[in-house]
Each structure stands twice: as structure tokens, then as C-alpha cells.
Amino acid sequence: MNRQERIAYLYRALAERIFIIDGAMGTMIQRQGLGEADFRGQRFARHGHELRGDNDILVLTRPEVVRAIHGAYLAAGADVIETNSFNSTRIAQADYGLGAIVYELNVAAAQLARQAADAWSAKTPAQPRLVAGAIGPTNKTLSLSPRVTDPGFRAVTFDEMREGFAEQVRGLVDGGCDLLLAETVIDTLSLKSCLLAIEEVFAEKKLHLPVMVSATIADKSGRILSGQTLEAFYVSIAHARPLSVGLNCGGGATQVRPYLAELANLAEGYVSAYPNAGLPNTMGGYDESPELTARLLREMAEAGLVNIVAAAAAPRPTTSAPSPRRSPESRRARCRGREAPLSAWPGSTV
16 A cells, blocks of 8 residues: 555544554663663764663664564554654754754654554555654743743744754655654644644645644643643644544543543544553553553443544553454444544545
């Protein structure tokens, strides 16, 4: 399949069953026990900044590690795998002194995921595998000041944020992504800059890929970090007509369920959920078992709340549940009232 055919398949399949996204990349990388030398490789051996923790650079220095993680999620039944590009913007990479190579990072991340997805598509032709370009929120916000004594101060401008996202999107598109995923949204204004950047790149390249949006609830108030309620958040970005809107990270499936129910009542498109495997423990790990997360996600699917599921921070890939091999009835569940025809969505004629 080419990209047009894969996207057409995505719209058809979403109208019929639950889609499975891969799970966490960061926690899977942490399990590898990598050191500074792994992040540097030969190319960055003399780089002037510490690179350990910059997971995105591994697409260049340890691509086999990233490829293996993609393969594990695909073997577990993922329909969509995300690129290892969560922090691949000039803004986020500035902390590591690598802002100049962000386009290369995104192309490499997309190509790695594309190769893995295509290999599995060949093995399972009835279940083509897709690649979503992962776009994180960066380490700066447009709505909040990092200076307690100067609430009007901003560490970055809207145009700088937009330009940074546009550079990332170009790399993800050129590397072969089928759709884009703006995830872990903590600030709606920052997301708006991202959505504008996406539209500008689409116009520049004369194409239109599906766009998914996923926010993070900051606490039990049900608001994102910049203070918006879910309803305000959704109204603010509904004009972009995303393929799906949803929630990721935050608490576990139990904690996010009421917020997902609220979002499902608001959203005109599909709804996604990929919560953490519970809340982090004192060691920064996650204790919720794959079986428990699978059961909770299955309950949400059967309640008609979600169309797309995964687990954002998890002990192992099987937490991306329900998997096709273990829960076929959950994959056939449909989110009531969201069986939109292919022609109803932007990007359906790519």
C-alpha cells in the first residue's frame, strides 16, 4: 500500500472497530539501561552537552533499539506505531545543543517506524500497519510564565513555536508518516501553534494527512495545565477538525474514565485514550499490570467511549490493550454515534 491507500484504509477501519496504538516509548527505552555512550554514539562522541535522556537521538545513535521497540509493539498487535520524536523540535532539543539536526531526527524517526510497519504489513496484509508522527508539547508553553515574579513573561513566542513545529512536521511527512499525533497537550495556545504549523506544511506540500490530538489532565479538577476545562479545550481546537481527540498520560484508566466520558459527549470525531498504567510509584515506575489496564480499556470500549486505545506509560508492550489476539470482541466494539463516512473527514481525499 502507498500512503493514500493506507489512509483510506484507516478511515474505513475506524468506522468498524477499535484501533490500537502502540504504548510507551520512554519507559521501554528506560528498560534498556542505556548509558551516555549509547546516546552519543560515534557521531556525537565529542558533543559539548550531556545527551543521556535525549531519547530521540537514539534514532541516529542506536536505531536498532528503537526498531526493536517498534517491532515489539507491532508483534503485540498495534495498528499504529508512533515515531520516536516526542522531543524532536528545535525548542526541546536546544537543551542538548542539537537544534540544528531536528529535521534529520524526524526523518530518521519516521523512516525507522515506516520500515518496521511495512515489514509487519507484509506479514499481516489483512491488517496494514500505520505510522503516526509523534509531536510532543515541547518544554515551553505560550500560556504560562516560567517566572513567578513576572507573569507576563514568555520564554518563547507563538511564531517561534509555530516555526519549530513546522520544521518537525516537514521531517515527519518526508520520512513517510501516515498521520500526525499532537500528544500530551498541556497548553492549548501551544497546540494552536502546532495545528497552524501543520496546516502550513500541508499547504506547502500539497497534501493532507489525518491529525490526532491528545491532551493531558493535570489533576482532579479535570483541567489541562494551562487551566482550560475539557470543554473549553475542545471548543478551542474543534475548528481544526482532527481525526480524533483524546487523553493520554495523566493517571490510570480509572482516573481518566470520567473525563473521557465528558470528551466523548463533546467530540464530533473519534475519541482516543492511552492512559498511564496507573500513577507513577516512588521510584518513577508504573505498577498497574497489563491485564488490569487491558480490562479497564476494554470496559471503556464496550461502553462506547473510545475508538482508539493504548497505554502511555507501561511495564511492557502487551499493555497496549486490548490486543487483537486476546480481545477480538473489543476490537469490534464501536464508539456509538461516531461511525462517520469517509467523505466526512478532512484528508479523506489525500
